Amino acid sequence: MLFTSIEFLFLFLPLVMAGHILLPSRYGLRNAWLLAASLAFYAWGEPAFVLAMLASIVFNYAAALCEETARRSGLRRASACIFAVGVAGNLALLGTWKYANFATSVLREWFPSLKGAVPQTSFLLPIGISFFTFQAISYLADARRGAAPVQRNPLSLALYIALFPQLIAGPIVRYADFLGQIAGRRVTMDGFYGGMLRFLVGFNKKMLVANTLAEVADAAFARQGISVCGAWLGAVAYTFQIYYDFGGYSDMAIGLGRMFGFRFPENFNCPYLSGSATEFWRRWHMTLGGWFRDYVYIPLGGSRLGKVRMLANLAVVWTLTGLWHGANWTFILWGAFYGVLIAAEKLTRLPERIERSRTLAVLSHPLTLLAVVCGWVLFRADSLPAACAYLGAMFGSDGAPAIDGFCVFWFREAAVFLVVAAAGCLPRPARLRGLSATGFFAVAQVVLFAVGVSCLVMKSHNPFIYFNF
Amino acid sequence: MTKILFPVVVPLALFAGFLRLAPVAAWVAREAGGGARERIAAVQKACRAEFPLRRFFIDLNGLYVRCAGRRLCNNVMRMEDGMLVRAKVGAILDLDRCAAGVSDIAAEFASRGTRVIYAQLPGKPDGGGDRLAAATDALLAGLASSGVETLDLRGRYAGSSGLLARYFFRTDHHWNMDAVFDAAGVLAAMLGNGSAFQPGGWARRTLPVPFLGSQGKRTGRWFAGTDELSYYEPLSKGAYRIELVGGDGRPVVHEGGFEVLLDPEVLVAGSDVHEGNAYKIYRGIGGVSPCVRYRHVGAGGGKRLALIGDSFVRPLGALLSAAFEDVLVVDPRYPCGGVSVRRRVREFAPDVLIVGYNPFALVRPKGVYAPYAFFEFPEE
Numbered sequence: 084m085l086f087t088s089i090e091f092l093f094l095f096l097p098l099v100m101a102g103h104i105l106l107p108s109r110y111g112l113r114n115a116w117l118l119a120a121s122l123a124f125y126a127w128g129e130p131a132f133v134l135a136m137l138a139s140i141v142f143n144y145a146a147a148l149c150e151e152t153a154r155r156s157g158l159r160r161a162s163a164c165i166f167a168v169g170v171a172g173n174l175a176l177l178g179t180w181k182y183a184n185f186a187t188s189v190l191r192e193w194f195p196s197l198k199g200a201v202p203q204t205s206f207l208l209p210i211g212i213s214f215f216t217f218q219a220i221s222y223l224a225d226a227r228r229g230a231a232p233v234q235r236n237p238l239s240l241a242l243y244i245a246l247f248p249q250l251i252a253g254p255i256v257r258y259a260d261f262l263g264q265i266a267g268r269r270v271t272m273d274g275f276y277g278g279m280l281r282f283l284v285g286f287n288k289k290m291l292v293a294n295t296l297a298e299v300a301d302a303a304f305a306r307q308g309i310s311v312c313g314a315w316l317g318a319v320a321y322t323f324q325i326y327y328d329f330g331g332y333s334d335m336a337i338g339l340g341r342m343f344g345f346r347f348p349e350n351f352n353c354p355y356l357s358g359s360a361t362e363f364w365r366r367w368h369m370t371l372g373g374w375f376r377d378y379v380y381i382p383l384g385g386s387r388l389g390k391v392r393m394l395a396n397l398a399v400v401w402t403l404t405g406l407w408h409g410a411n412w413t414f415i416l417w418g419a420f421y422g423v424l425i426a427a428e429k430l431t432r433l434p435e436r437i438e439r440s441r442t443l444a445v446l447s448h449p450l451t452l453l454a455v456v457c458g459w460v461l462f463r464a465d466s467l468p469a470a471c472a473y474l475g476a477m478f479g480s481d482g483a484p485a486i487d488g489f490c491v492f493w494f495r496e497a498a499v500f501l502v503v504a505a506a507g508c509l510p511r512p513a514r515l516r517g518l519s520a521t522g523f524f525a526v527a528q529v530v531l532f533a534v535g536v537s538c539l540v541m542k543s544h545n546p547f548i549y550f551n552f
Numbered sequence: 553m554t555k556i557l558f559p560v561v562v563p564l565a566l567f568a569g570f571l572r573l574a575p576v577a578a579w580v581a582r583e584a585g586g587g588a589r590e591r592i593a594a595v596q597k598a599c600r601a602e603f604p605l606r607r608f609f610i611d612l613n614g615l616y617v618r619c620a621g622r623r624l625c626n627n628v629m630r631m632e633d634g635m636l637v638r639a640k641v642g643a644i645l646d647l648d649r650c651a652a653g654v655s656d657i658a659a660e661f662a663s664r665g666t667r668v669i670y671a672q673l674p675g676k677p678d679g680g681g682d683r684l685a686a687a688t689d690a691l692l693a694g695l696a697s698s699g700v701e702t703l704d705l706r707g708r709y710a711g712s713s714g715l716l717a718r719y720f721f722r723t724d725h726h727w728n729m730d731a732v733f734d735a736a737g738v739l740a741a742m743l744g745n746g747s748a749f750q751p752g753g754w755a756r757r758t759l760p761v762p763f764l765g766s767q768g769k770r771t772g773r774w775f776a777g778t779d780e781l782s783y784y785e786p787l788s789k790g791a792y793r794i795e796l797v798g799g800d801g802r803p804v805v806h807e808g809g810f811e812v813l814l815d816p817e818v819l820v821a822g823s824d825v826h827e828g829n830a831y832k833i834y835r836g837i838g839g840v841s842p843c844v845r846y847r848h849v850g851a852g853g854g855k856r857l858a859l860i861g862d863s864f865v866r867p868l869g870a871l872l873s874a875a876f877e878d879v880l881v882v883d884p885r886y887p888c889g890g891v892s893v894r895r896r897v898r899e900f901a902p903d904v905l906i907v908g909y910n911p912f913a914l915v916r917p918k919g920v921y922a923p924y925a926f927f928e929f930p931e932e
Contacts (some may be wrong), residue, residue, distance in 0.1 A: 089599040093569030130588045222746035275559045499620050525558050540603050541626050
């Protein structure tokens with residue numbers, strides 16, 4: 084079920100809110116209600132996949148308990164083995180559903196002799212599997228290193244892994260941060276108000292900005308023989324689309340969490356204002372970046388073991404980051420692209436230089452944005468040749484015309500939204516910072532929400548990018 | 553104040569939606585066939601269809617799109633003059649195959665002494681540029697080279713933006729009744745029965761409620777406004793009989809004056825702007841009645857006219873019955889009692905056969921009916 088659907092807004096959410104408000108907080112009744120709702124939420128997309136999630140919950144519950152028992156018994160190697168098996172089990176689940184199709188197609192393409200032995204798999208991807216698998220790994224890792232106690236109550240662990248607001252598109256919540264909220268959260272009027280307002284803001288970002296720009300991007304990326312301006316328009320539209328799509332969804336998740344008393348971490352912080360690729364990844368999908376940093380990069384040694392090891396660690400992290408986003412060469416190359424940029428920045432100490440040089444500071448923002456836009460082309464294209472062709476069109480290869488009717492038409496269609504989207508990427512001026520606390524802002528969000536609902540009623544274009552991850 | 557009201561008002565709105573949709577969803581989930589996926593899809597569809605204040609939200613959506621400076625709304629494009637047109641045009645059919653199909657039926661009926669005319673009816677411009685116009689030109693050239701008599705009505709009704717504004721609904725893809733009345737006069741004159749369409753012999757009436765056409769229904773009333781729907785009735789009395797043959801081959805017959813050709817649902821009850829379809833004010837062909845026979849005792853010297861056409865022909869058949877004693881109209885897209893179009897027309901034995909479609913007949917349909925249903929006429 085998507086947050087941007089009539090059945091979520093007008094069937095699921097009122098029912099879950101009512102149950103959560105009416106049930107007493109004692110005896111874990113509210114948690115049990117939220118868990119049941121979360122499973123129903125997940126089953127709505129594809130009922131059979133609930134079994135995969137329940138299997139993941141049972142597996143991780145048992146793995147952590149076994150690991151703790153072995154650790155307390157002084158069986159260090161056994162404890163490490165159990166932990167490794169636990170992580171491998173999660174990765175196997177992810178690998179099977181998400182990467183088997185890609186892996187078998189690559190094998191069959193590269194080694195035609197294997198075609199008889201390796202059948203082409205065609206698994207459907209359970210929604211949000213990358214998110215809940217990473218949360219499960221976070222649980223195992225936090226429990227092992229003592230950042231949080233092992234969970235004895237299977238319902239509490241299930242709630243952590245399956246909680247619907249952050250189930251299908253994050254933010255990725257760490258177990259250590261979540262644990263205290265399972266039993267000790269409070270739903271206040273202020274929290275409910277803030278959460279609902281945040282939800283509406285996210286809904287409006289997604290429905291009104293991201294979906295409109297998605298039409299432009301989809302048209303541009305589907306077009307053969309696009310002009311230079313048209314290609315740039317499509318790339319810029321996609322740059323905004325993915326931010327408002329994912330950012331909007333994160334806002335909705337954070338807002339829903341607050342309505343039910345949870346506090347989820349922020350996921351974005353004006354990413355398009357970054358002055359370097361390193362900074363961009365500190366501002367974009369922050370919970371994923373933090374997850375890779377704390378559970379992969381630092382355990383591998385980070386930058387503490389010399390330059391060569393650091394470069395190797397970066398290669399691992401960014402290949403995995405690319406792969407996490409999807410099983411396609413375009414995603415792998417996109418991850419590698421950022422790996423190379425960040426490695427180069429680390430080797431040249433670019434962030435420090437930018438701090439010292441005003442010229443570099445001025446130049447770094449547009450150049451970073453240019454790299455980000457080109458990166459999104461890789462990310463959006465269906466294949467590497469398509470990405471190359473699109474990037475070629477952006478830079479005028481193959482005699483692409485400078486401008487055409489397609490570009491003029493779509494620019495007129497999207498002009499208002501491009502301006503709004505660009506303005507929304509900037510930090511709010513000091514005098515407008517209090518605006519979001521005013522009644523006017525709340526009323527405006529309600530009006531825009533009605534407009535967003537009208538798009539749902541008309542079944543307007545409503546894709547969701549991170550739904551696939 | 554907002555902090556107190558807001559957490560109450562918004563959930564109340566959501567609950568109001570819940571109270572309306574929950575029983576619908578429960579009923580649909582129970583009644584819909586198939587597995588869980590099919591039931592979920594049925595619930596989603598029902599939730600949209602039964603959404604509270606649905607019509608308001610459709611209008612609101614159009615208003616929002618318009619205010620945002622956009623011309624494209626739910627796959628409908630608003631032209632500079634406010635005319636709504638299709639934004640996307642699908643693939644064009646194989647024109648040689650279309651021409652061959654029409655030439656084939658024309659040859660058969662010509663050999664039986666029937667005059668056969670392919671009438672190219674006009675259509676609105678489309679979002680695909682000149683592609684469709686070029687395809688239509690090519691079809692007409694192909695038919696002419698096969699010796700089929702053609703009549704191109706596009707220039708007369710859609711040759712300029714001024715003509716389009718005069719002869720087409722802004723919110724619907726069909727030509728309006730002024731165009732149909734004029735075209736009926738042109739055809740009748742061409743076939744020697746033009747006297748029935750003297751200007752003073754007809755009354756032009758306008759429905760009291762506005763008309764929102766098929767494209768307008770996707771954009772709402774506040775995106776491009778609404779149309780007025782006028783229709784024509786002969787002033788002279790006559791004895792008419794209309795036989796509406798359903799898909800199962802069973803006819804429903806109405807007899808009386810010209811008014812029996814008018815749909816009382818539209819005429820008397822008015823038209824539901826969002827749900828109804830006032831364009832069907834003249835009873836005639838369509839999905840429910842793919843075959844219609846009009847009889848007008850004593851008209852046109854006993855001449856028999858057969859029309860094979862699309863929905864553009866619905867009012868044309870009704871008006872032409874004022875000038876011909878026996879008129880058969882068939883829409884070849886839909887089955888009609890297990891009798892093929894070719895056999896039905898053959899049994900009718902017309903003096904004149906007109907095959908007439910709007911240019912969108914050349915666009916490959918999305919699986920509703922066979923791709924070449926308009927152009928190929930198998931025996932059975």
